[in-house]
Amino acid sequence: MGNVDLNDIRLFVAVVQAGSFSKAADLANIPKSRLSRRISRLEAGLGTALMDRSRRGVLLNEVGEQFYLRAQQMMQAAEAAVNGVQGRLDTPGxxxxxxxxxxxxxxxxxxxxxxxxxxxxxxxxxxxxxxxxxxxxxxxxxxxxxxxxxxxxxxxxxxxxxxELGLFAAESYLQRAGCPESPHELHGHTLLNKYDGPEWRFVCRQHCVHIQGSCKLSSNDANLLGQMVSDGIGIALLPCFDNMLRSGGWVRLLPQWRVDTVxxxxxxxxxxxxxxxxxxxxxxxxxxxxxx
The missing domain is CATH 3.40.190.10 (Periplasmic binding protein-like II)
Incomplete structure (x- = not known):
C-alpha cells in the first residue's frame, strides 16, 4: 500500500464505471491527461497493468477485473462508513x-x-x-x-x-374579603406580587389603571404565589397556564380588564x-x- 494512493483507486473505479477516460474526466471534473497519469501511477505502484486503452474505451485485463471487484467493495465500504458517521451526527443523541x-x-x-x-x-x-x-x-x-x-x-x-396573565383568587378568599369590581378596589385587598414580573397595569377600552398597592407577600416564584392563592391568602397576577388553573381551583377576577402579555x-x-x-x-x- 506504500506505493499506492487510495485516491487513485477511486479514480480507477470511476474510469471503469464511466467506460472511458473522457467521460470519467468530465464526471470527476479533472483534465483527461491528469486522469490518465493517475491511473498509470496506480499501475506502476501495483507493478502491473490493469487495463488496455483503446478508442472504444477501456478494457480490463484479468488482473484488472479482480482488482476492480475488490476496489469497488472498498469504495462501498468507505462510503458506508462515511454515511454512518454523518448519520450519527445528524441524529439527536x-x-x-x-x-x-x-x-x-x-x-x-x-x-x-x-x-x-x-x-x-x-x-x-x-x-x-x-x-x-x-x-x-x-x-x-x-x-x-x-x-x-x-x-x-x-x-x-x-x-x-x-x-397571558390574569388576576386570580380562591373562592375562600373572596367569600371572606369580597370580590373586587374594578382595579381601584384592589387597594383594599391582600395582594401577592411577583417582584420580578410585570407591573399591575389594567386596560379596559380607553381606561388604564396602574396598581401600586402594598403587598402581603412578594416572591420571584409564581408557583409559590399560586399556592398562596390556592390557600386563600390573597390575590395574585399570574400566568394563565391551564394546568395551574385546574390544580388551584382559582377564580379569575376582572376578566374584562386586559393585562399586558409576557x-x-x-x-x-x-x-x-x-x-x-x-x-x-x-x-x-x-x-x-x-x-x-
Missing part, C-alpha cells in the same frame, strides 16, 4: 441541558417533555429549573427558556408565545443552533407553540 424558570417549567415545558423524549430516545435531558439569571456558557446550558430578551449579541432568541423566548447560542440536539428541541418547542 447525548446530553442536552435546558434552563427554565419555575413557572415556565411547570406551566409549559413539562407538558411536552414526555413527547420529546419518546420522539428522540437517544437524547439525555438535564433540566435546570430556577429563576436566576443564567450564564449559558459558564453554566454549560444549551437552551434557555426565559421571559425577557437576552442582551448577549451572540445568542439567538426565538419567540415561542405570549403568555413574551416567552427560546434562547441558544448561534454556533449551537445547527447541532442535532439543539435543533431538535428548538423545532419541537416551536411546533408545540404553533410557530412552525
Amino acid at each position: 447525548g446530553l442536552l441541558r435546558i434552563s427554565v424558570s419555575t413557572e415556565v417549567g411547570r406551566g409549559f415545558l413539562m407538558l411536552h417533555l414526555a413527547e420529546y423524549m419518546r420522539r428522540y430516545p437517544d437524547v439525555v435531558l438535564e433540566v435546570e429549573i430556577n429563576n436566576k439569571k443564567v450564564n449559558m456558557i459558564q453554566d454549560g446550558i444549551d437552551i434557555s427558556l426565559r421571559l425577557s430578551l437576552p442582551e448577549d449579541g451572540n445568542v439567538v432568541a426565538r419567540k415561542l408565545t405570549d403568555i 413574551p416567552l423566548y427560546l434562547v441558544y447560542y448561534k454556533n449551537r443552533g445547527s447541532t442535532p440536539n439543539v435543533a431538535s428541541m428548538v423545532d419541537f418547542l416551536l411546533e408545540k407553540s404553533g410557530r412552525r
Whole structure:
C-alpha cells in the first residue's frame, strides 16, 4: 500500500464505471491527461497493468477485473462508513441541558417533555429549573427558556408565545374579603406580587389603571404565589397556564380588564443552533407553540 494512493483507486473505479477516460474526466471534473497519469501511477505502484486503452474505451485485463471487484467493495465500504458517521451526527443523541424558570417549567415545558423524549430516545435531558439569571456558557446550558430578551449579541432568541396573565383568587378568599369590581378596589385587598414580573397595569377600552398597592407577600416564584392563592391568602397576577388553573381551583377576577402579555423566548447560542440536539428541541418547542 506504500506505493499506492487510495485516491487513485477511486479514480480507477470511476474510469471503469464511466467506460472511458473522457467521460470519467468530465464526471470527476479533472483534465483527461491528469486522469490518465493517475491511473498509470496506480499501475506502476501495483507493478502491473490493469487495463488496455483503446478508442472504444477501456478494457480490463484479468488482473484488472479482480482488482476492480475488490476496489469497488472498498469504495462501498468507505462510503458506508462515511454515511454512518454523518448519520450519527445528524441524529439527536447525548446530553442536552435546558434552563427554565419555575413557572415556565411547570406551566409549559413539562407538558411536552414526555413527547420529546419518546420522539428522540437517544437524547439525555438535564433540566435546570430556577429563576436566576443564567450564564449559558459558564453554566454549560444549551437552551434557555426565559421571559425577557437576552442582551448577549451572540445568542439567538426565538419567540415561542405570549403568555397571558390574569388576576386570580380562591373562592375562600373572596367569600371572606369580597370580590373586587374594578382595579381601584384592589387597594383594599391582600395582594401577592411577583417582584420580578410585570407591573399591575389594567386596560379596559380607553381606561388604564396602574396598581401600586402594598403587598402581603412578594416572591420571584409564581408557583409559590399560586399556592398562596390556592390557600386563600390573597390575590395574585399570574400566568394563565391551564394546568395551574385546574390544580388551584382559582377564580379569575376582572376578566374584562386586559393585562399586558409576557413574551416567552427560546434562547441558544448561534454556533449551537445547527447541532442535532439543539435543533431538535428548538423545532419541537416551536411546533408545540404553533410557530412552525
